Amino acid sequence: MKRVVVGLSGGVDSSVTAYLLKEQGYEVIGLFMKNWHDDTVTISDECPWLEDSNDAMIVAEKLGIPFQTVDLSEQYKERIVDYMFDEYEKGRTPNPDVLCNREIKFDVFMDIALGLGADYVATGHYCRKAEEVINGKTVYKLLAGKDNNKDQSYFLCQLSQNQLSKALFPIGELTKPEVRAIAKEADLITAEKKDSQGLCFIGKVRLPDFLQQKLQPKEGVIVQIPESFNSYTKQAPVFESKEDELRYFSTKYAYNLEDGKVVGKHQGAHYFTKGQRKGLAVGGTKEPLFVIETDVDQNIIFTGEGKSHKGLYRNVLFVTNEELHWVREDLALVPGETMDVEARIRYRQKLEKARLHKVENGLFVEFSNPQSAIQEGQFVAWYVNEELLGSGVIS
Template sequence: MKKSTKRVVVGLSGGVDSSVAAYLLKKEGYEVIGMFMKNWHDESVTISNECPWMEDSTDAMLVAEKLGIPFQAIDLSEAYKERIVDYMFSEYKQGRTPNPDILCNREIKFDIFLKAAEKLNADFVATGHYCQKDTIQKKDKVVHRLLAGADPNKDQSYFLCQLNQEQLSKALFPIGHLQKSEVREIAKAQELVTAEKKDSQGLCFIGKVKLPDFLQQQLKPKRGDILMIPAESPVYQKKMVHVGEEQIEELQLPELESLCIPNTYSSDLGEKVGEHKGAHYYTIGQRKGLNVGGTGKPLFVIATDTQKNIIYTGLGEDHPGLLRSGLFVPSKDLHWIREDLRLEPSQQARFLARIRYRQPLTWATLHMKDKGCYILFDEPQRGIASGQFVAWYDGNETIGSGTIY
């Protein structure tokens, strides 16, 4: 009796990575369906020559035609607005720094899109992400592991750090074992129209967005003060800036909070050096767009207050306001890909961690408490911003993640 063929729906984005993913799956004998996700209709905030959706949709269709696989487009713009765009506006309004790509993977590609694929009786969904997956048996239970992509320059496991076991069980990452150069070679050999197409740098399935224009749809410009906080400000006096591994286990909750909760600034701590057009347009660590001259060293954003519409800045790359030894993730914002490795209150564990894509992994200690997880880095981290995601790893495996307080 002939073995039944597994059906997989590939999210064809119109880029080279998803194109090659579809080719490899077909080559392996899967029944492949290509599907393009249309997530955005408003062209006024995208840069027309940078990855417009119509061009992408056409390229995706041409790839499907070349590979001889069925193709369809699906309009997910309503769900995308509710789950991603509204979330972005809400976060920026509160002075936080969201990562829409991580949410897009959790809420759109591996939820809404996955459900659409299941209606087509698909066994799996596949994407062109540079990451890998394997499956192990642990105490009679199947556990799916999210692993880094083989290409260290393209590893995208960070963007998938909010996936759960159910989502991973349905996910395939066909190009995760390849280098980017190998992917392009395969595309050229198969004469795929996307072979030489440059990578999109924009929001998930939208294209490159002019972020200020995008935000101004709901968050209107509002003039406010730019204040400069001196490096010797008393707000930094009680902050350790380096925590060695030998000190970490001795820290009590008040010390953890001092190290991991963001600094609180007030207008009486600094001097006015300029004005801005809206505190919600700026993020921690930002240098460009302040338009303040005559300071000698460059100014960096170290905090924003969207309630009072104030931007706090520090002078120079070594300003203490840019560096923090730790961060805090409230319990409600903690996510474990490996539920079997979840820490309980009062437990500690050492993991590698990062707070942004392509940031080198660095050692950190997770302190689990009743209120959430305090994460202390061995070396101070630059530009930790509320709303970002921190992800932690065991070697090349992503173990969990959380939204930074």
């Protein structure tokens, strides 16, 4: 009997994960990760993790599996929270869920599990794993979940071969309704429980409120950039090489205060992200305003009217070598090589046709169609067929 440690979060997905593994004959241990107990940044009096750990414990009792809570809040603060504040301060938008999987669940947590003699770590992610022997070596593949509405492979886009080799995703072949039906039939307390919203493991915290704990409010202006802004209409130069062309089109527009009109005030450019509409509180325009750029040094938010505003769109982005990651190391490109893929720049976005271009200092991702709100700090992930091959942080 192989031993599996399941990250029991107190939700229906991880509950059914533990149930299925037990049914399949594994020796299952449930661990609840407590990743937060700094009340200074929790905005409500409710204590979500307590409720969740109770639910996890009740599920473990019902399944007759050992259960314990592990406190990872120190590592979580260091690796996720501090990083998030740092990124937002720089005007970038990090993805805590992707980091949480790479740094916590499949690193710190995995080490604890292996210390308990586990052969595998299992999570309730909607994705699948496959393996194939290539040139005498076992290669692990990360595949999209069967449920298109819930596919969570994007959140695991930073996993390594080593991490994948020890991971199990038992619900990847199922849809969410099927998972709920299994939970109901097994009489698990989490069967009807709503999916958690909020930061990975911190629970019911609204991101702006969370950020305000550490990043002080600072009043600045909101500037509206017209569609007639000169950089939108100027002719592209003649390029010496494909790389020059990619570099040109991956460069974001630069705006100054005098390029538009001041239409309002805000409490800190670092609270806003590209593509954001809510929270601007500026009226008087035919269509809503969207954030097209933030300048955290000057503390200015630049906006454009309507979701088809030119300032929102680019079709090329760049990833530096330092922030480039191949799940399939055997398929990594070398400078000069290209690869046709499908890619997404955020969770739940439908996959878009793109071509990867490897250059000396990184990788360009060139989309066939312009993408809205390409945001530095977020992850781009690329796929061939259903397999996620690699990812990188947008620079």
